[in-house]
Amino acid sequence: MPASRSSPNPRHAARLRPSRQRGWLWLLFLVPLLGVLAGLGALVLYSIPLDQQIRAEFEGRRWALPARVFARPLELYVGLPLTQAALERELGLLHYRRGDTQATGEFRVQDGGVIIHTRGFPFADGHEPARRVRVHFEGGRISRLGDVSSGESLGIMRLEPSLIANIYPAHGEDRVLVRLEDVPQSLIDALLATEDRKFYEHLGIDFIAVFRAAVANLQAGRTVQGGSTITQQLVKNYFLTRERSLRRKFNEAIMALLLERHYSKADILEAYLNEVYLGQDGSRAIHGFGLAAQFYFQRHLSELSAEHMALLVAVIRGPSYYDPRRHPQRALERRNRVLDMMVAQGVLDSASASQARARPLGVTEKAPSGITPFPAFVQLVREQLRRDYAEEVLQSEGLLIFTTLDPLVQLYAEEALSNRLRQLETARRLEEGTLQGAVVVTTTDSGGEVLAVVGDRQVRYAGFNRALNAQRPIGSLIKPVVFLAALERPQEYTLATLLDDDPLEVRMPHGATWAPRNYDRQFHGQVTLMDALVRSYNVSTARLGLSLGLEQVVTQFERMVPGKWPAPYPSLLLGAVELTPFEVAQMYQGIAAGGYSAPLRAIREVLSTEGALLQRYPLSLRQVADPAAVYLLTAALHEVTRRGTAASLQNVLPRDKAVAGKTGTTDELRDTWFAGYSGEHLAVVWVGRDDNQSTGLTGASGALPVWGDLMKPLLRRGLEQPPPQGIEWYLIDQQTGLLANDDCEQTTWMPFVQAFIPSDWAPCARPASPPPDANDTPIIF
């Protein structure tokens, strides 16, 4: 063993070559000397590949880091609609704890506000410092926001984004890299006190420790103590094998000496802190203290107290044997022994140690899953990433992916779907689990950001993602596209234009006839365009679409859902086209955003593991419809939620916050849909069955209640599409589509493009009113 010390590397060994000696007497010495030299030479030759190997491992070490996927950071500012309960829920997701807020990651409720000691985060566009902030609420909004230490008010700040997924290879190591300066000194003290007391003195091997361990093991008759230094353990971790041969031990020793020769103690210690194996989560190996702190305690390294550090150090000896979740008693004893050793080494005073000894392990009950809690959303992220990044890159480069997921919205959507489906099944005496569903939520206006995706009522289950992959006929959800195509011709169609809802038969090319019927099996004569949509009449819609021309409708459809060209059959007008809930969301997003569609995005930006911006996914807009036509359409879709097929929302949502939407039901009640939007959120809900059998539900009784449940906690801003120039509102008689006044029985307010208002008064209003003309009609500008 000592020989290896003198041949740490080949260059050095070369200098040891002795000068040539002459004289036969020296032969007596020469033979053994040659033997020693030959041995040394062999050792040198033996060490060369080991040296290359260990240096390549150490320097060229690029830890395979999985990509980290983050939710949107919660931005806090005065005026933000946010309740204290919602903030506390967000803090819970970020694993903040109630406490005195002396340490980061703690919060407390005090004086009607919340004090948070934030952790800070290095965002792409600037570092968010860790600080103590005070948040006050009033009327469902943040009313005051200030820095506690400086006492100054804050304009805007961000909490850190919560980690929602890691992109791993099927099997592999996982770690959260830390820099030496970010590791608490007391953790290093605890580590060295237990594992390697002479770390700063030895040259890679601590012979005294080896001897001590050998004696202890001999006395005990089994292995009770290890003599490996940190350096040796690092080497062992690099080439982790189960092999326990002498040859391996020998190699490890040589490599440890070589490492010490080439690199500083700080480098070796930092590598060790990131490399050491500390646990197992299924096929995922937990490496390094950074990840282990999260894995066991849901804390950042800087938030650990003495007993946490002692436990992490305790686990090193046998992550499986001392697994604190599976063998808490063993882990506790070992932890307390570590605390004792810390006291013995003088790195912890005995008072603190006995306090720490009295505390429980502090391990979270369940390991934070390496698997995402939001599988449907993460699948969307991965699909969008796949366009730009290879799978190996995602699994190994440690990319930081910032998504648009709003965890609060996601949780509301999950609860709305799973609770309501259970209720529907109970109410309809369906077997539990019969119904399935999907939800997609996006922003209405600020650029098509996807806030939530639910693809299964078992929301944590990463199975078939109905939101992205279930292609289903959309039924009446298509009607807004037909009506939009009409309203884009303001000289021909207004909301008051009368449509014919009498029986219709269309002779098809192959001889069959197509005769659409209304859901209520009735025909309704002359109805206003608005009413045809509000009551979702099929016959008048079909007639409207046919007179517009099917090609026209197909073109409008493709503008809303790029790349989709449905076949131009008359049945298209009633929704005989299959879309996924996600595609429906894209279609309605253009309407919700006033005719300016943005491709739905799940990713904001991608950063390298060092925090350099690699790619932004910017907001981009495309005009898909005339804003004036969309404004009229929204007015009609709003009416749907007031007195149409979705009128039941009136009992669920506050009436002073306007929403708009459309129900959809397909043949035999197989699919039930609702797509709707407020001033802030667009949500699409599908409810159906995987076996494509009848649900016995309509859009109004199946999907709509889910939508209502979802919007109830979310509805903070009603519709606020500004009317495009030249829009005016008039009171209209529903019977005739003509101008009405108070004398008329059934009236509706309708917006009109200025030049195309109805020219006449309805009979109910006529006796009192002269027919208005351009000069006569008082329009207030």
Place this chain on the structure above:
Amino acid sequence: MLKPVLITLLALSLSACGLLGKDSRSTRPAPSAQEIPPAPVATSRPSAPVPTPAPSPTPPEVVAFTPPEPPRPAEPPPRVETHPRAPALARSSTPPLAQNTSAPQGSPAVVALLQDAEQLLERGQTEQSAARLERALRIEPNNALLWQRLALVRLEQGQLTQAETLALRANEFARGDRRLMARSWRIIAQARSQRGDEQGAHEALQRARELDGAALG
């Protein structure tokens, strides 16, 4: 032989004059991005390198936004109780009558982000500037100024179609602010001109000038 060349030159100069019009600030056929007067951001920066449009002597009259009002003959008051819907939609459309400046009506958060965005744009960090503006838009998606500044950033970056669409979007939220709308049309004019659409640029500039004229009364 020279004749067609001369005619072409003449035509070009005429069209240039036409584009120039009476706009004394402009020396090129279409205004450059720098010449599009930026909205006065509510900052207290001492050296604002951007010209601020002179305050209008008279408040601009508000055009084309009609609060829901039934035709006069029968003079029924708006039936708020029985038709909460129409007022609900239309109320949000009521233009801020008193507002005669284009200062951002934004919250302190938006103003802070907007200031950052302006500074980043001045330093040429256009994408960072865009990121700030997108952040601000998440807070106030109905703020016309934010859409317009984003249009300007895209124009700087040469993303001409985006610049034009974003400027149009800005005007959807302008709520009668003519000066803001005029600025958007200048951005559109510039984008079209850079795309080689001189006719479209001319029309856009025409609209800007009409709006400016109306704004100045």
